[in-house]
Amino acid sequence: MRGIRFFFRSAVIILTISVVIGCTPVDNPTEAEADGLRTPAQEQHTENKNAGQADSQSNKGIYDIREVGQVQIQDHNQISWQEDNVSLSAVMVQPNQTGASSVIGSIKVSNGDLAYPIDLEQAPISISSVSLSSDHQYLAMHLKYTEGHQLVIVNMAAGDHYSLNAYLSRNGRGKVDTVQSYQWDPKGNHLALAYGDATRSSVGLYQADQKMLLDIPTSVIYKDTPVIVWHKEGKGFDFVSTSGKDVYVLNRYVREKNLVSKVKALGGDEVAALRTLSPTYAK
Template identity: 30%
Template sequence: MKSLTLKYAIAFLSGIVLVGSVSGFSIVNANRTLHPNTYVQSSVHAVNPSVYQSITKFKKSETPNQLTWTEKNITLVAKKIERENIPSSEKRVITSITIKKGDKNYTLKTDGYNDKLRDISSVAVSPSNTWLAIQAERSAGNTLLLINLATGKSIIVNDLLKAKGKRNIESITAYNWSPKEDQIAFSYGDTSSSSIAIYNTNKDAFIYLPRETNYISTSLILWHKSGKNIDYISEYPSDQKKLYRYSMDSKKVKPVKKMSQIEFQQWFKLDKYTTN
C-alpha cells in the first residue's frame, strides 16, 4: 500500500512539474510571437500620449514648378524655378511663397535669399490661427519661417537666433506650437549639437531650455495640452535616444525614459504634419 501511495505521489508531482513547464513554455512563446508593436504601444501609453495636443494637418500636393499645402481655409503655394548653369542638386529653388486665408493674401519673395530655399518640409498653424510656421529646406539644413496671418509679417527664426548671438544655427529640425499661446518650441544646431528654445511671438522673446546633456540631435517636440510641459526626444550618445520633459513652471528639464528605435518610430507618428 505504501508503495502504491508513493507511486501516486510521484505521478502527481511529475504532473505539476510538467504543467508548470508547459505553462512557462507557452508564456515565453506567447511573448515571442506578439506583434512587435504590442510592447511599443504599451510603452507609449505608459507615458500617456493623450496628454499631448493634436496637430492640425495640411494636405500636400506637388508639380515640378509648384508646391501646395492646404488646410480648411488656409492655402500655401510655393513657386519654383529651375536655374541654369547650376549643379543639379541646386537647380530647383523656391522664388515665392503665397499664403491665402479667407480674404487675405500675402506673398513672401524668397528669390533674394542668399541661401536659397529648395523645398518645404512641413507647415503648421498655431492653435489661435494667427501664425503659420513653415519649415523650408536649404542646401544645408532647414529654415523656420513664421508668418502672421493677420498682418503678413514674416520672421526668419534662424536669423533672430543669430542676432541674439547664438552660433551654429545650421538647421531648425523639430518644432511645435504651444496650445495656449502663440509661442513655438523648436530645436536648433548643426550635425553634432542640438539645443532647444521657445519663441514667444507676442513678446518677441526667447526662452532657452537648459540642456540635461550635450544632445547630438533632437527629433521630436510635443507640447502637453495644458501648455505647462514640453516633451522632446533627443539623441546622446550616438544612436541612443531619450525622452525628456521641460516644465514651464520650474524651468527645469528631467529625463523621462530611454527610447528604443522601434519605440521612437511609434512616437514620431504623433508629430505628423502632413496628410496624403
C-alpha cells in the same frame, strides 16, 4: 483526560493561527501596505511607465494630438498646403545652372482674401512642413536647404515674415544653421523648438508675440533633437534627444517649474510613433 483535552485545544489553536497566516502571503501585501512600501525607485519606474511610453494609449493620454495639414505636390512643381482658411502655394523651378536641382521659386501665403508673397534671400530646396499656431496668428514654414532647415515665421495679421534662424543668430544664439524640430503650443502661439548645427542642439520656447526665446535649463549637450511634442494642456512638452547614432532619450520639460528631466530611453519604434504627432514630419 485533562491532559488530552489541553493537547487537543492547543493543536486547534496552532492550526487556526497557521491557516490565518497562510491566507496573507508575505510577498503580496495589501493595496494599502503596497502604497506605504513603495520605494523611490518604484515611484520612478511607475512614472516612467505611465508618462514616458510612446504607444497609442500614452499618446492619447498626455500628448496634444492635432490634425496637421500635409504639404502636397501636384504635377511635380506645384506645391500646396491648407488649414482652415489659411493656405500656401509655391512653385518649383529649375535653375539656369547645368545639372542644378530644382528649388522653390515663389511662395504665397493666403489668409482668407489676403495674400502675402514670401520673399526669401535664398531659394530653399523644398518645403518640409507648414504649421499654423493654435490661435491662427502665426504660420511656421520649415524650409529645407543644403546645410539644414530654416524656420520662417509669418505674421498672419500683418503679412510680414522673418527667418527665425537669422533672428536667433542676431540675438546671441550663435550661428543657427538649422531648426531640427518644432511644435506650436496647444492654446496660443508659443513655439517649442530645437535649433543649432550639425554638432549640437539647443531646446527653447519661443514667444512669437514678444519675439523672445527662453532656453530651457539643462547641463546635457544634445547632438540632435528630432522630435518635440506638447502635452495636452500646454503645461510642458516632451522631446527626443540623441547623443549618438540610434541612442534616443525621452526628456520632459515642465513650464511651471522650468525644469527638464529624463524620462527614459527609447527604441526606434517609439521614436517613430512620436514623430507621427509632430508637424516636423507631416509629409
